[in-house]
Amino acid sequence: MDELKEIIKNYVIKEYLEPDSDPIDYDTPLISGGIVDSFSMVSLKRFLENKYNIQIPDDQATPEAFDSVNKIADLVRRFVKV
Amino acid sequence: MAFPDSVRELYQAQLKALQEGGLFKEERFIHSPQAADIEVEFPAGSSLKKVINMCANNYLGLSSHPEVIKAAHEGLETRGFGMSSVRFICGTQDIHKELEKKMTEFLGTEDTILFPSCMDANAGVFEAILTKDDVIISDRLVHASLIDGIRLCSAMHDTFKHSDMEHLEEKLQMYQDKRLRLVVTDGVFSMDGDTAKLDKMVELCEKYNAMLLVDDSHATGFIGKTGRGTHEKYGVMGKIDIITTTFGKALGGATGGCVSGRREIVEMCRQRARPYLFSNTIAPVIIVGILKVLEILSATTERRDKLEKNTEYWRKGLTEAGFILKEGDTPIVPVMLFNARLAQEFSRALYEEGIYAIGFFFPVVPQGQARIRTQISAAHEIHHLDKALEAFIKVGKKFDILHKTKQEIIARYGM
Numbered sequence: 383m384d385e386l387k388e389i390i391k392n393y394v395i396k397e398y399l400e401p402d403s404d405p406i407d408y409d410t411p412l413i414s415g416g417i418v419d420s421f422s423m424v425s426l427k428r429f430l431e432n433k434y435n436i437q438i439p440d441d442q443a444t445p446e447a448f449d450s451v452n453k454i455a456d457l458v459r460r461f462v463k464v
Numbered sequence: 465m466a467f468p469d470s471v472r473e474l475y476q477a478q479l480k481a482l483q484e485g486g487l488f489k490e491e492r493f494i495h496s497p498q499a500a501d502i503e504v505e506f507p508a509g510s511s512l513k514k515v516i517n518m519c520a521n522n523y524l525g526l527s528s529h530p531e532v533i534k535a536a537h538e539g540l541e542t543r544g545f546g547m548s549s550v551r552f553i554c555g556t557q558d559i560h561k562e563l564e565k566k567m568t569e570f571l572g573t574e575d576t577i578l579f580p581s582c583m584d585a586n587a588g589v590f591e592a593i594l595t596k597d598d599v600i601i602s603d604r605l606v607h608a609s610l611i612d613g614i615r616l617c618s619a620m621h622d623t624f625k626h627s628d629m630e631h632l633e634e635k636l637q638m639y640q641d642k643r644l645r646l647v648v649t650d651g652v653f654s655m656d657g658d659t660a661k662l663d664k665m666v667e668l669c670e671k672y673n674a675m676l677l678v679d680d681s682h683a684t685g686f687i688g689k690t691g692r693g694t695h696e697k698y699g700v701m702g703k704i705d706i707i708t709t710t711f712g713k714a715l716g717g718a719t720g721g722c723v724s725g726r727r728e729i730v731e732m733c734r735q736r737a738r739p740y741l742f743s744n745t746i747a748p749v750i751i752v753g754i755l756k757v758l759e760i761l762s763a764t765t766e767r768r769d770k771l772e773k774n775t776e777y778w779r780k781g782l783t784e785a786g787f788i789l790k791e792g793d794t795p796i797v798p799v800m801l802f803n804a805r806l807a808q809e810f811s812r813a814l815y816e817e818g819i820y821a822i823g824f825f826f827p828v829v830p831q832g833q834a835r836i837r838t839q840i841s842a843a844h845e846i847h848h849l850d851k852a853l854e855a856f857i858k859v860g861k862k863f864d865i866l867h868k869t870k871q872e873i874i875a876r877y878g879m
Contacts, residue, residue, distance in 0.1 A: 425623075428638065
């Protein structure tokens with residue numbers, strides 16, 4: 383179980399999906415699949431920045447980089463100090 | 465040549481993809497003035513067909529009202545055809561100022577500025593008043609013109625779930641570090657016909673020190689006891705910081721829009737809103753027509769009362785016939801069909817029966833939420849609604865969707 387991916391997935395479900403939405407997995411295209419609009423990703427970015435105490439520059443917070451749980455997790459890992 | 469075959473083919477391929485995806489929009493040519501009964505040429509080149517219009521924004525039936533037409537004629541004679549100028553050079557007549565004053569009184573605000581359209585009002589207002597230090601928090605179903613305006617401004621933008629006040633409160637708490645917070649909503653949502661909970665929103669905005677912007681384009685003139693808009697319905701007149709609205713729907717349906725609200729906001733728009741500064745003033749003939757509309761509406765609530773009765777009659781008829789409707793009490797009455805192709809075929813079958821109502825599907829509404837959006841007017845008489853109902857029932861039977869659940873319709877036609 384990848385904890386970071388689960389945290390992201392759970393946030394996406396709570397923040398963006400409706401009770402009758404289809405389930406998502408780590409590779410479900412979120413923005414290009416029409417599940418989430420790119421504007422709304424701002425709150426996920428802010429959530430991750432606060433939770434991991436990081437800053438994701440706007441030029442890297444692209445719709446492509448936020449298009450699936452896997453891609454978002456990859457992006458976060460670039461900034462989290464291990 | 466700057467338009468070689470390769471470029472032409474590029475666009476041809478894109479247009480073909482729209483056609484193949486069932487997303488290509490075709491216009492129907494109307495040969496009569498806007499009204500409940502219209503004459504339509506569709507498809508292009510075919511003979512004229514008399515149909516009942518069930519999809520106009522002509523909520524109060526004022527688009528072709530004889531008094532409005534007469535006033536416009538007089539305006540044409542006394543103020544001319546065009547001004548050939550933006551407002552701040554030499555495009556402001558006394559009547560433009562008069563309309564701004566009348567709209568301020570009608571909406572119960574501090575001041576008003578006219579725009580060539582409400583699309584322009586929404587395109588200009590955000591950039592004029594916000595910076596990168598601010599945040600906009602909008603309902604997820606706001607109109608496309610608000611989204612475009614928000615995109616043009618440097619403020620951060622986040623959203624809240626449609627009409628979910630708990631979610632809005634979370635977002636307001638989250639952004640307390642921002643210099644300014646602006647909450648944005650439609651008054652009446654154009655695709656679903658439901659209304660924003662403005663009483664709750666005002667309360668939250670006061671609690672968390674946020675401004676509130678309401679696009680009341682589908683409300684001004686008929687929502688609320690005297691038709692002032694959604695803010696009247698929810699008892700919060702004077703408490704909405706910014707109202708944007710249109711003259712292109714209930715208020716005569718010609719063209720134009722405005723930003724109305726706090727004096728300083730309006731003045732900032734006058735100084736900075738680009739669609740105001742760099743676009744032509746509204747033609748005098750239009751202004752005079754709208755002034756007459758406001759005079760008619762201020763004298764009596766007869767038309768909005770009739771609209772309310774018509775809406776109740778229409779909703780009741782469709783519900784009893786076994787259609788699935790979106791809940792609401794506005795003249796926007798969406799008949800849910802869920803499947804895009806079914807919505808298109810249903811619309812075509814209605815047209816055969818003499819009823820003009822359009823199917824809406826993704827991306828205009830969410831995937832699996834296709835529908836026929838019907839819009840009721842004070843121009844409709846009961847016989848129009850009865851005939852339309854008869855046609856809906858006939859077509860509903862043909863497609864076997866009456867008294868069926870959402871699941872049953874989807875099982876048969878797909879999402």
